[in-house]
Amino acid sequence: MNSSVSVPKDGRLANTNSNQNFPTWSNLLEDFFNRDLPSVFSSNYNTGYSLPKVNIKETADNYQLEMAAPGLKKSDFNLEIDNQVLTISSETKEEQEHKEGNYTRREFGYSSFKRTFNLPESIDDAQINASYNEGILRILLPKKEEAKQKPARNIQIS
Numbered sequence: 001m002n003s004s005v006s007v008p009k010d011g012r013l014a015n016t017n018s019n020q021n022f023p024t025w026s027n028l029l030e031d032f033f034n035r036d037l038p039s040v041f042s043s044n045y046n047t048g049y050s051l052p053k054v055n056i057k058e059t060a061d062n063y064q065l066e067m068a069a070p071g072l073k074k075s076d077f078n079l080e081i082d083n084q085v086l087t088i089s090s091e092t093k094e095e096q097e098h099k100e101g102n103y104t105r106r107e108f109g110y111s112s113f114k115r116t117f118n119l120p121e122s123i124d125d126a127q128i129n130a131s132y133n134e135g136i137l138r139i140l141l142p143k144k145e146e147a148k149q150k151p152a153r154n155i156q157i158s
Helices: 025-034
Strands: 054-058 062-068 077-082 085-100 103-118 129-133 136-142
Touching: 077 129, 085 136
Parallel strands: none
Antiparallel strands: 054 062, 062 136, 077 085, 085 103, 129 136
């Protein structure tokens, strides 16, 4: 530990072993007001909310999409396909009111999400089907017959 003492020209004592890393009030206030505050126009304004995670798997005959959305009901989902774009959305509202004695407690909540996926033209959109079980939304996107992978075959040389 260095405990050297230097004497400035004015004759007062100065300790050169001061803790420079300890923040002062002015530094704390300056850091607080100079930090980037979230903007209403930023892409993730509501930082407590995230989109449901999605897994997509391709097989020879179809694409399989799985979305983790626990706590929702099958009726909470809206699936649409328009112009080779699959849109999965959900909107839930909850209101509770509790009256007891001379007070009333009201609570309400709202949540929503919307995910879109550009589908390849090889999808047979008339055959798309979906199911929801145990918090997982599963969507089967079958391929058109001409787009399905064909097994390799040997060609005989004549």
